Amino acid sequence: IVFANSVNGSICVAQEIADLIKSKQVKNELCILGLATGSSPIKVYEELVRMHNEEGLSFKNVVTFNLDEYYPMDKSSVHSYYYFMHQHLFNHIDIDPENINIPSGTISTEELHQYCIDYDLKIKEYGGLDFQLLGIGRTGHIGFNEPGSHYNSGTRSITLDHLTRVDAATSFLGIDKVPKKAITMGIGTVKKAKRIILLAWGHNKASIVKKTIEGDITPDVPASYLQEHNNVTFILNDEASQEL
Numbered sequence: 187i188v189f190a191n192s193v194n195g196s197i198c199v200a201q202e203i204a205d206l207i208k209s210k211q212v213k214n215e216l217c218i219l220g221l222a223t224g225s226s227p228i229k230v231y232e233e234l235v236r237m238h239n240e241e242g243l244s245f246k247n248v249v250t251f252n253l254d255e256y257y258p259m260d261k262s263s264v265h266s267y268y269y270f271m272h273q274h275l276f277n278h279i280d281i282d283p284e285n286i287n288i289p290s291g292t293i294s295t296e297e298l299h300q301y302c303i304d305y306d307l308k309i310k311e312y313g314g315l316d317f318q319l320l321g322i323g324r325t326g327h328i329g330f331n332e333p334g335s336h337y338n339s340g341t342r343s344i345t346l347d348h349l350t351r352v353d354a355a356t357s358f359l360g361i362d363k364v365p366k367k368a369i370t371m372g373i374g375t376v377k378k379a380k381r382i383i384l385l386a387w388g389h390n391k392a393s394i395v396k397k398t399i400e401g402d403i404t405p406d407v408p409a410s411y412l413q414e415h416n417n418v419t420f421i422l423n424d425e426a427s428q429e430l
């Protein structure tokens with residue numbers, strides 16, 4: 187779906203998430219959300235916070251699993267996705283802190299492998315993700331599943347692509363300060379979500395959006411695996427859709 191601008195697209199996505207949360211509340215069920223970071227989802231979170239403040243949307247029945255975190259990364263760092271999610275969403279809503287799951291950037295290297303297995307297990311125990319929100323990196327990554335990622339990969343540590351680190355360099359004030367690794371939910375984990383929405387805004391996403399939607403399904407463009415999902419929508423603005 188192509189929107190004239192990212193604000194309209196974000197409001198539409200926030201409405202779908204709110205409707206899902208409310209439909210679960212009626213049935214007295216938990217709503218399991220997979221959440222993303224980066225600039226793309228910021229307005230969606232802003233709108234959800236507005237709905238919480240002005241329309242009484244409650245997040246008491248919501249459990250969240252974030253896609254990724256830099257590694258190593260302290261929770262308290264302004265560069266952490268832990269910080270990002272609290273700043274943009276969690277600090278402003280009534281979610282139970284116990285229901286927030288974000289990969290830990292401080293887990294020891296010895297514990298990392300088991301930690302990732304347990305992250306996937308926990309999602310499974312909740313019955314899987316009802317909804318997964320995604321952005322897309324210029325390498326075609328979703329979460330931090332860089333080119334080469336296997337279609338059935340689980341949560342794991344990954345080495346970041348050079349282009350991903352270049353794109354992050356401005357906010358880190360220099361590429362040398364961008365971590366070389368991250369923990370990411372796998373392609374397999376993401377693809378098991380019952381519903382997926384990918385957001386892409388702006389000219390600089392147009393080329394990867396075209397490859398993802400119209401190109402071959404290939405590990406060179408990990409987001410292209412989404413072509414195999416039966417309930418995925420790409421929400422774009424005019425600029426991001428220009429090469430389609």
Ligand code: GLP
Pocket residue numbers: 222223224225226227253254320321322323324327328329330350
């Ligand atoms: C980061 C995140 C991704 C995100 C991507 C795009 O690498 N790990 O989940 O989709 O950036 O970021 P932006 O939305 O700022 O373009």
